[in-house]
Amino acid sequence: MLLEKLCNAVGPSGYEGDVRRIIKEEIKDYVDEIKIDVMGNIIAHKKGKGKKVVVDAHMDEVGFIITGYNEDGTLKFSALGGINAKIIPSKVVLIGEDKIPGVIGLKPIHLQSKDERKKAISYDECCIDIGSNNKNQTKKLVALGEYAIFDTKFSYYGEGMIKGKAFDDRMGCAVLIEILKENYNCDLYGVFNVQEEVGERGAFVSAYNIQPDIGIALEGTICADMPGVPKYLRATEIGKGPAISIMDRTSIFDSDITKDIIKAAEENNILYQKRRAIAGGNDAGAIHTVGNGAKVATVSVPCRYIHSSISSTSLDDYENTVKLMKEYLKTL
Incomplete structure (x- = not known):
């Protein structure tokens, strides 16, 4: 279709x-x-x-753009278009032409303080985890300026409805x-x-x-x-x-x-x-x-x-x- x-x-x-x-x-x-x-x-x-x-x-x-590296091998990123930070934690993404899979990470709610739970989420608090062990390993896989998109496949559901x-x-x-x-x-x-x-x-x-x-x-x-x-x-x-x-x-x-x-x-x-x-x-x-x-x-x-x-x-x-x-x- x-x-x-x-x-x-x-x-x-x-x-x-x-x-x-x-x-x-x-x-x-x-x-x-x-x-x-x-x-x-x-x-x-x-x-x-x-x-x-x-x-x-x-x-x-809408998507994301890679802006930096963290010491633990995760990636810093920003929005490419209007994506509210509230909806991004735990989403699966694909990075660049090689479609490298990643997961958008955020500090677990169990470990957040009372004040942290109340405040709005920001992109600076999130990262993209590609399963890398360190910054140098990540640099070999992902260049600064690479794009990322949501890893979502088109499908049918309900009666006459589609999602993707x-x-x-x-x-x-x-x-x-x-x-x-x-x-x-x-x-x-x-x-x-x-x-x-x-x-x-x-x-x-x-x-x-x-x-x-x-x-x-x-x-x-x-x-x-x-x-x-x-x-x-x-x-x-x-x-x-x-x-x-x-x-x-x-x-x-x-x-x-x-x-x-x-x-x-x-x-x-x-x-x-x-x-x-x-x-x-x-x-x-x-x-x-x-x-x-x-x-x-x-x-x-x-x-x-x-x-x-x-x-x-x-x-x-x-x-x-x-x-x-x-x-x-x-x-x-």
Whole structure:
């Protein structure tokens, strides 16, 4: 399955090569032109008439970067993207191209003082244990600046549910690949950007070079439909369809485009929901601020537990996102 292949691929910010190779192979027979820019973004062009339309997804996932060595052979590290330190202890990771296994260690709670148990966890208190006995041994295996990712495999569970890593934003990548397999009348650019998780860096470059009139970001977005979370804090909910954003930290989305997307959903009986949160940001924040600017919107697949070692979502929500985007693009 395409989603499985994408989610199991390695692609932290700045190291998106594996994901890029998969996408290029998947789309090569469906587009008129593929370019890879200096940043490493994929720009796939389906030539048409009228306004330039960019549909965007980002290839990178959150991960870690190795920053130093401890005397006992464990590694110092920092986040590569937004990963809260609370969720990292005891997680299994893979380091670099050799996929060296490691475990994120923290002082056992049994040995922590009362004050230590109360305070927030920091990256400085954690280490990555690769089973090495000393610093010199570790230096031979792992170089400074190597990346690390969560060691999580894609799988199915429950009824119509899937789980795995990097749903933010391999969901968007998979949706965009499926979109590109059909033909439209608009001048369409399918753009797979790099380094979104560290500040939308790839999107600034690709948007500047394309100068689109319309930009739509496809995302795997936050979902908090669980016990103890009040209704008003549930940004999205599993099983209620693709989420259409109104505003986030970096964008106020164009009301006309948003209405047209909703109209496409309603006319084609596609389940959808509005994203009830303004937290976070995505590539749309870059697309609408470069060159002459562009009108933007965001459509997302709701995903539980994003920016952690594992996420989950509904296959129905993913498939409805594909359907909605195809129907909307046909109206242009």
